[in-house]
Amino acid sequence: MKRIRIDDRSASAPPTLPSTEPIRLVDRHGHRVSDPAFPVPDGGTLLSLLRGMVIGRRFDRQAGALTRQGRLAVYPSSYGQEACQVGGALALAEHDWLFPTYRDSVALVSRGVDPVQVLTLLRGNWHSGYDSNRYRCAPQCTPLATNASHAVGLTYAARRKGEDVAALVLMGDGATSEGDAHEAYNFAAVWNTPVVFLIQNNRWAISVPVHKQSKAPTLAHKAIGYGMRGHHVDGNDAAAVHAVVSHALAEARAGGGPAIIEAQTYRLDPHTNADAPQRYRDDSEVAHWKERDPVTRLEALLRAEGRLDDAEMDRIGAEAERLASDVRERLSGEDALDPDDLFAHVFATLPASLAEQRQALHDELREA
Structure with a gap:
């Protein structure tokens, strides 16, 4: 990998406020939209995006069915x-890192992680479910936003070692x-x-709407307060998301610093299988966003x-x-x-307190 100095910075202009109108390259009817800063990805990339979304959606539907059957604890x-x-x-390069949340199983599958390993954590069977170093994917993060600091730490360390590594942090509005x-x-x-x-x-952050969390015109506007670049993109336009994220990652690798991208999208399903979304949102809102389906939009363009x-x-199907x-x-x-897996890969050397707990568990199991 290319060696990078930690203090390298690009000569780009200071960050400016993002537009309140999201960047869009393909409209909801499947028509191209011209943008002066971001070209539509090439045809091969568009096909890869469609394939990934079709496979990802089928995986998501299957995971939901397994949850209803009791095969997963939560999804x-x-x-x-x-x-x-x-x-x-x-948009990530092979040597980059992905920092997902609990809702980003499709992103992990798209990154090449074994789908069953992705679901292992959600069965409650293992600490993560997959080898983070092998896939360059951090464990799925359940506490909100803790993965963001982990990504900063990893990339800071990589820069100190002169490694050309960038990271993508996935997070929700909440x-x-x-x-x-x-x-x-x-x-x-x-x-x-x-x-x-x-x-x-x-x-929605579970049942809390975004307007109760922030008065900023967009969440991307927060970037300028930190001295970062900010972009506001149509999150149901895969072409636009890929183009903007690719651009931001390239600038970051070149020393241009971090960026915040807000993608306007919608969670069509409940927060989890334990949620009752009809208590806090209208069916008309869901119908509105179904008309902006990201899969049918890109399929229409390619056809x-x-x-x-x-x-x-x-x-593909x-x-x-x-x-x-x-x-x-x-x-x-089944x-x-x-049971020893509870204590595996937590510490390099098991502390005395955990060793005592492990022994207590063994004693209890023998007596059962």
Whole structure:
């Protein structure tokens, strides 16, 4: 990898306020929209984005079904947010890092993580479920915004070692109300670390609407207060998300510092399987966002431009079904769990207090 000095900074102009109108490259009817700063990705990239969203949505639907069957303890769906998940993940270079939240399972699948390993944490069977170093994906973060500080620390350390590594942090609108987000934004800007914070503004932090969290015109406007670049993008436009995130990551790698990207999207499903969204939002709101579906939007563009036909869609659909079938089959049985796994990979050397707890557990199991 290219060696980078930690104090490198680009000669770019100071950050300016983002537009209140989101960056859009493909409208909800599948028509191209011209933008002077961000070209539409090439045809191959657009097909990859569509494939990722179709597979990701099928995986998401399958995970929801497994939760209803009792195979998963909980599942936070990202139905409707596929453009953010796939567009962001595919913008990363191989050596970059992804810092996901609990809702970003589709992003992990798009990054190449084994889908069953993605769901292992949500079964309650393992500390993470996948090898973070192998996939360069941090564990899924349940506490809001703590992954943001972890990403800043990793990229700061990488810069000190002269490594050309950037990170993408996925977070929701609710996470921006946490102190951890402020600390991460501030230190990222002060230390000029190559981090891009992608805020998936899905309108609701469980049952709290975004207008009760912030008076800023957009959440991307917060960037300028930290001395960062800010971008406001249509989060249901996979082409726009991919283009803007790719641009921000490239600038960050070149020494231009971190950026905040707000992606306007919507969570069509409940917060989790334990949520009752009808108590706090109207069906008309859900219908409004279904008309802006990210999958059908990109499919319409590719069909209109002759880059996609029924045969190719059938092939992608069949690939998605094979993945769903594999997940079902591999999660159909009961896992043989080892109680010692509770204490594995927590400390390099197990402290005496945990060693005592492990022994107490062994004694209890022998007496059972």
